[in-house]
Amino acid sequence: MHSSGKTLNGSEIFIECLRRENVDYIFGYPGGSLLKVYETLYDVHDIQHILVRHEQGATHMAEGYARATGKPGVVLVTSGPGATNTVTGIANAYMDSSPMVVFTGQVPSSLIGNDAFQEADIVGITRPITKHNFLVKDVKELAATISKAFYLATTGRPGPVLVDMPKDILNASCNFEWPETVEIRGFKPTIKCHINQVEKAAQKIAASKRPLLYIGGGVISAEASQELQKLAIQLNIPVTMTLQGLGAFPGNHPLSMGMLGMHGTYWANQAVNRCDLLIAVGARFDDRVTGKVETFAPQAYKIHNDIDPTNVDKNVKVDLPVVGDAKNFLAGLFEVMPKTTENRDPWLAEINAWRQQCPLSYSNEDNALRTEFVIEEVSKQTKGNAVVVTDVGQHQMWTSQFYTFINPRSIITSGGLGTMGYGLPAAIGAAFGIKDRPVVLFCGDGGFMMNIQELVTAVHHKIPIKIFLINNSFLGMVRQWQELFHKEKYSFTDLGDSNPDFVKVAEAFGCRALKADNPDSAKAAIEEALAWNDGPILVDFRVVKKDMVFPMVPAGGSISDMLLARLNPKTMV
Amino acid sequence: MKHLISVLVENKFGSLNRVAAMFSARGFNLESISIGETEDAEISRMTIVTRGEDQIISQVLKQLNRLVDTIKVIDLTRQPHVERELLLMTLKLTKTQQHEIFELINVFKGKVVDIKQKSITIEVIGSPDKINTTIDIFRPYGIKELARSGAVAIHRGE
Numbered sequence: 010m011h012s013s014g015k016t017l018n019g020s021e022i023f024i025e026c027l028r029r030e031n032v033d034y035i036f037g038y039p040g041g042s043l044l045k046v047y048e049t050l051y052d053v054h055d056i057q058h059i060l061v062r063h064e065q066g067a068t069h070m071a072e073g074y075a076r077a078t079g080k081p082g083v084v085l086v087t088s089g090p091g092a093t094n095t096v097t098g099i100a101n102a103y104m105d106s107s108p109m110v111v112f113t114g115q116v117p118s119s120l121i122g123n124d125a126f127q128e129a130d131i132v133g134i135t136r137p138i139t140k141h142n143f144l145v146k147d148v149k150e151l152a153a154t155i156s157k158a159f160y161l162a163t164t165g166r167p168g169p170v171l172v173d174m175p176k177d178i179l180n181a182s183c184n185f186e187w188p189e190t191v192e193i194r195g196f197k198p199t200i201k202c203h204i205n206q207v208e209k210a211a212q213k214i215a216a217s218k219r220p221l222l223y224i225g226g227g228v229i230s231a232e233a234s235q236e237l238q239k240l241a242i243q244l245n246i247p248v249t250m251t252l253q254g255l256g257a258f259p260g261n262h263p264l265s266m267g268m269l270g271m272h273g274t275y276w277a278n279q280a281v282n283r284c285d286l287l288i289a290v291g292a293r294f295d296d297r298v299t300g301k302v303e304t305f306a307p308q309a310y311k312i313h314n315d316i317d318p319t320n321v322d323k324n325v326k327v328d329l330p331v332v333g334d335a336k337n338f339l340a341g342l343f344e345v346m347p348k349t350t351e352n353r354d355p356w357l358a359e360i361n362a363w364r365q366q367c368p369l370s371y372s373n374e375d376n377a378l379r380t381e382f383v384i385e386e387v388s389k390q391t392k393g394n395a396v397v398v399t400d401v402g403q404h405q406m407w408t409s410q411f412y413t414f415i416n417p418r419s420i421i422t423s424g425g426l427g428t429m430g431y432g433l434p435a436a437i438g439a440a441f442g443i444k445d446r447p448v449v450l451f452c453g454d455g456g457f458m459m460n461i462q463e464l465v466t467a468v469h470h471k472i473p474i475k476i477f478l479i480n481n482s483f484l485g486m487v488r489q490w491q492e493l494f495h496k497e498k499y500s501f502t503d504l505g506d507s508n509p510d511f512v513k514v515a516e517a518f519g520c521r522a523l524k525a526d527n528p529d530s531a532k533a534a535i536e537e538a539l540a541w542n543d544g545p546i547l548v549d550f551r552v553v554k555k556d557m558v559f560p561m562v563p564a565g566g567s568i569s570d571m572l573l574a575r576l577n578p579k580t581m582v
Numbered sequence: 583m584k585h586l587i588s589v590l591v592e593n594k595f596g597s598l599n600r601v602a603a604m605f606s607a608r609g610f611n612l613e614s615i616s617i618g619e620t621e622d623a624e625i626s627r628m629t630i631v632t633r634g635e636d637q638i639i640s641q642v643l644k645q646l647n648r649l650v651d652t653i654k655v656i657d658l659t660r661q662p663h664v665e666r667e668l669l670l671m672t673l674k675l676t677k678t679q680q681h682e683i684f685e686l687i688n689v690f691k692g693k694v695v696d697i698k699q700k701s702i703t704i705e706v707i708g709s710p711d712k713i714n715t716t717i718d719i720f721r722p723y724g725i726k727e728l729a730r731s732g733a734v735a736i737h738r739g740e
């Protein structure tokens with residue numbers, strides 16, 4: 010322990026700890042239990058506090074910031090309702106393995122358990138959705154607890170950690186001691202992969218005629234894109250990515266096959282079906298990826314590298330598990346790879362034939378405005394260099410298909426939990442972290458309303474995000490399932506009569522706004538939005554109402570159940 | 583198959599809850615769970631009895647390990663171990679059965695811990711199997727109330 014010899018109160022210790030952790034933004038909202046912290050914050054200028062307008066917004070902002078930068082996002086909220094408002098955002102970060110530290114105020118220790126005013130057992134509530142959480146019981150433990158929280162959030166598989174701080178602890182004083190090292194005996198993640206497993210994997214890869222890399226978000230959080238590219242390109246192995254893995258390998262490279270799974274490309278899913286070797290790295294065989302597990306990659310020998318051993322053999326039984334960090338695995342593979350490997354040209358030709366057979370396409374005959382066009386146009390105009398944030402729904406899946414992701418940390422989207430309302434605050438958080446690339450948001454007209462209050466935050470801080478509102482007047486993704494699987498009963502998904510005029514709404518918030526309803530005006534609006542950097546700008550794209558996202562493997566289905574087009578949705582491939 | 587898992591956890595507020603909640607959140611079977619201090623005041627030992635196919639048990643062990651408060655997880659099932667459970671049981675006491683009951687208590691090496699005019703409370707220690715048998719045998723005499731501790735277990739020494 011290093012002792013600075015200074016006596017500080019709990020609130021000052023809290024701030025001092027954030028300094029030691031190099032925190033530059035706190036996304037927060039004050040309240041009774043945090044008055045002392047906010048008193049301290051008043052004179053703090055080296056850490057910026059961003060006042061959100063709803064605590065859920067704070068959590069998604071922190072997560073957007075974390076995913077864009079790789080640094081942990083920090084949230085500060087008061088007890089009771091402030092704390093419970095963070096639950097969705099914490100669950101989201103947990104499912105998508107994003108590093109985040111959430112600080113909640115709590116009623117004074119002496120009142121805990123008494124149903125005190127604004128008391129909620131947030132440690133109990135968030136136990137299953139945090140990597141770990143703490144209730145601080147003594148001001149002398151505060152600094153050590155905070156350093157553990159950051160360590161846990163960022164080490165091994167990242168995730169959210171919550172620290173609950175009772176009011177009396179924040180007022181009490183003690184000698185400030187910052188622990189230079191963190192030691193948690195029950196937490197020792199395996200970073201380095203077992204060399205025998207890596208060697209075995211390398212042999213399998215060298216001997217495979219039809220290998221396929223199946224890449225997840227773990228490759229991005231491990232900062233292993235370079236290693237992946239080197240391996241895939243030198244060994245001529247095609248790469249398919251999950252939603253969170255997009256950008257780990259450049260989407261414009263011939264070996265990139267785009268996304269796999271429910272709304273993945275036809276050729277990626279066919280390749281999964283046909284490959285003789287599947288190399289899963291930092292991916293977790295989620296049901297949106299596998300469909301029916303019994304028929305997933307039926308011919309493949311399966312290698313699975315993951316930093317979290319619980320992901321191995323959880324959904325799909327694999328042949329060769331390799332627990333450890335993705336960067337360590339991919340770099341290790343390269344080192345021990347046999348000199349000669351199988352020729353993959355016939356395999357790549359097979360894949361290309363599928364690609365030609367069923368490319369991603371959309372109709373543009375009628376001069377109507379379609380989401381696919383908007384996204385493709387944004388992709389072209391930003392040259393794939395934007396940080397792209399999405400909300401949840403059809404526009405999200407189309408983003409995965411029609412935006413060409415070139416770099417890691419370029420897609421920020423709610424994958425595991427599928428949280429509508431994530432997009433706007435996540436985009437704002439990303440823009441706080443990334444200033445040298447445009448941050449664009451594709452958001453549905455349904456989800457935009459779920460955290461619309463954060464538009465104020467963006468306007469107030471002049472955050473130059475481009476809000477591309479994909480306005481189809483429907484809860485489009487639900488509408489699609491109703492059309493395909495629920496007898497076309499469009500139960501409570503038509504927003505046409507009730508949506509506000511989004512341009513006026515944005516303007517009332519002080520946000521510049523445009524409207525576009527055909528391809529030409531859309532193109533011009535995108536240009537204008539990308540050129541505007543004096544705060545946020547919204548474009549209300551009035552797109553066709555009833556488009557559907559294809560291909561689609563129905564939930565729990567096999568590749569052979571893939572639906573390819575709307576004209577005859579019953580057609581199986 | 584039945585598995586007996588020994589878990590060393592930080593002796594901290596919430597540790598038991600974290601383990602129990604993990605079992606229910608992931609839908610794992612939890613037959614019994616017991617917890618107590620160890621030779622080290624900072625560490626508690628939990629003994630868990632669960633059932634499942636090998637693949638499930640392997641997930642159970644990994645998920646237990648993943649909890650930050652768990653220090654060590656050992657599946658004792660296939661290792662030399664001693665397993666004991668405590669049974670406390672109150673039986674109806676009638677003149678006619680009195681004799682038989684006392685004889686059975688002896689057979690099961692039980693102890694009388696309380697005796698009233700119409701009831702008797704006994705204590706039996708043994709493997710969970712023995713405890714099951716004890717309960718079966720005493721049932722016809724009229725069990726008024728019973729409590730089981732759940733299994734506690736430990737490695738056999740070298």
Ligand SMILES: Cc1ncc(C[n+]2csc(CCOP(=O)(O)OP(=O)(O)O)c2C)c(N)n1
Binds near residue numbers: 454457
């Ligand atoms: C908080 C939340 N509530 C409900 C859902 C279920 N849901 C998934 S997609 C969707 C429709 C989204 O509509 P919109 O935001 O307009 O996007 P679109 O699909 O039209 O692109 C709904 C309701 C969800 N994912 N999240």
Ligand SMILES: [Mg+2]
Binds near residue numbers: 454455479480483
């Ligand atoms: Mg919509």
